[in-house]
Amino acid sequence: MITIPYLTALTTYFSYGLLFAFGQIRDLFRKILDRLRSSNLQGYAPICLGLEDFYVRRLYLRIQDCFGRPISSAPDAWFDVVERYSNDNNKTLKRTMKISRCLNLGSYNYLGFAASDEYCTPRAIESLKKFSPSTCSTRVDGGTTVLHAELEECVANFVGKPAAIVFGMGYVTNSAILPVLIGKGGLIISDSLNHNSIVNGARGSGCHSTPSHLEEVLREQIAEGQPRTHRPWKKIIVVVEGIYSMEGELCNLPEIIAVCKKFKAYTYLDEAHSIGAVGKKGRGVCELLGVDPADVDIMMGTFTKSFGSCGGYIAGSKELIQYLKYTCPAHLYATSISPPAAQQIISSIKVILGEDGSSRGLKPMSGLSGYDLSCICSHIGAQKLARIRENSNFFRSELQKMGFEVLGDNDSPVMPIMLYNPAKIPAFSRECLKRNVAVVTVAFPATPLLLARARICISASHTKEDLIKGLEVISQVGDLVGIKYFPAEPKKQEEEGRVKLE
């Protein structure tokens, strides 16, 4: 639950109201003008959806320079952002030849595998030569290389499940699996903060999984049964995420599992942002929160973040994975994951587990000054894991000390800084970019209307100097834009005078 200062809520509503009103007036004039000009589309319904189209034209396009910025290098700790210009008030943006080298605080490059890696990159290149960028086939007809088989074993072993199946796209992993797992008469209870891929795969009943609320919902649903007929639900699956990508919050897995067991509901855990990023050995929230993976029925995750690759996996019992291989459309009809991408995942998991041979003759990671992890960490993977935890906790606590409103839990590498007001979205993003710090801002519809934010993602590849530079810039811009909502005592957040939002 987030609380907003009354004044901020008021001005934020007012800003959106104003934007909306002006947008409507401009649309009205546009309609009148369109009438006057004869059009050959008369009689057709508009091809773009009404309100979405309005939102895009009148709100999003005004600040579109803050999104989709082209990058011309690997998404490492620093990367090259291509400069764009416009001669029509940013309605159309054109790329220039100029680039600016920016500190990257936006990519999900948690362990730093997204850039060239001493161990992974040569192996990925080898596999590119031996296989090809694409298998040009689905998994069932010619698209299963030895790499795919090895990858599935490697992933199952890594997450601690008997078997796993991999897909070429992370998003599809959720959106294609859920419909196969649940049919008529089944109920999916989906956390209200779940990713769009889950929402699209499910018809969620919105509840953010505080365990007590989940218990309430389960009890009610089991008592009520299916709508109209009131027959009992055939199957109930509770879907939660390990780390919520917009909130940086960890799920309360041990208690959720306890509730699910009590009601005999299955648990489906999406570890897109937590696998590889948290836990002593990078094994995700189960390891971090002391949950036995055997207690989670379906484990899902993506390779697009910590492993620096693409695609996703489902891990579970042998029967479940076998069933999915016979039924899941993403396995049967979609092209299998690209072999170099598969090799990248296999190699990065080896590094994380210390099976890359780096424990012999280990030299500290470059730029490790400021920490002394080399003596306690026996291999590069362990160094990376220690580093992302240190980096995240350092960055989060410094931001809080500066007076920002930062969401999420300790140990989470995702940290949203609340902006609230729509005018502050482009202001924050542009001012940071001017100072060579690239940040991601998120607003409606990805978040509730009032809760626009900047989302910082910390990486193990950030050095202490990088983090300090980032903090300096964010602090400066924070003063400029006015988003230090807790200037005096960050810990004692005043609850009075704030609007509660679920």
Ligand SMILES: *[C@@H]1O[C@H](CO)[C@@H](O)[C@H](O)[C@H]1NC(C)=O
């Ligand atoms: C257009 O984008 C640039 C670069 O982000 C920004 O500085 C400028 O204020 C924008 N102009 C308008 C009219 O929004």
